[in-house]
Amino acid sequence: MNNILTIMGLCKTFGALKAVNDVTFDVYENEILGIIGPNGAGKTTLFNVIVGIYRPDGGDITFRGRSIKNLLPHNICRIGITKTSQIVHPFLTLTVKENILVANMFGQNLNKRESEKKADEIMEFLGLTDVMNMHSATISLLKRRKLELARALGTGAEVILMDENLAGLNPVELEEGMEIIRELKRRGKTLVIVEHIMKAIMGVCERTVVLNYGEKIAEGTPYEVCSDERVITAYLGKKICCQ
Ligand SMILES: Nc1ncnc2c1ncn2[C@@H]1O[C@H](COP(=O)(O)OP(=O)(O)OP(=O)(O)O)[C@@H](O)[C@H]1O
Ligand SMILES: [Mg+2]
Structure with a gap:
């Protein structure tokens, strides 16, 4: 598996708040990676730092081995990374x-x-x-x-960060949305998906990173992270059926 995007020790603070705190993970080419965590965990902030809306206060982001942390959003988009917003902005x-x-x-x-x-x-x-x-x-x-x-x-863009793009859909629409994501992978895209809908995470993601209070607390297959006691305590509340 080839790394397309590498997040290394990434930090973003708002005053005294460490919204993203020393987060490190890789995104592999043509995978579907899920990012989960409770409200306020730093998921949207992480996306905003990756696409250049916010400058990181520490750490680095590399795309195909090249640091992008000092690039402007439109340049980051042109080299191949874009995102959908949690609050839509047409x-x-x-x-x-x-x-x-x-x-x-x-x-x-x-x-x-x-x-x-x-x-x-x-x-x-x-x-x-x-x-x-x-x-x-x-x-x-x-x-x-x-x-x-x-x-x-x-x-x-070849890397698409999707911030709660499936929120509020009924079951039929959710299935359709999940199939669109799978099809985008088949078409060669790399997808990073922030979602609270665990059915979507379990249904489309190959790996999952879990954030809590700005920190990465787990990483693995969706099945692995759902069985992780720290993730259950911080986010899921109880063990969910993951198959
Ligand atoms: N522009 C900002 N200025 C100050 N604080 C901010 C700003 N943006 C986010 N925060 C704070 O940073 C923390 C992380 O917020 P963020 O929106 O990244 O969380 P999230 O994981 O996306 O949550 P949700 O699941 O509710 O969308 C929160 O405490 C939030 O209040
Ligand atoms: Mg958010």
């Missing part, structure tokens, strides 16, 4: 398709014709074609979550 006055076109044009430097083709493919894949001409402010939260992923795919 351009509200643009249509769904226009939102994806922005990602295509500025993320991949595609011309208008190529961007249109790519956006159509992404909308077809995610089930957004029916709302393509609607303003993103007017579509349902489910579709906005899909649009968040569509914009990430539009950048062409």
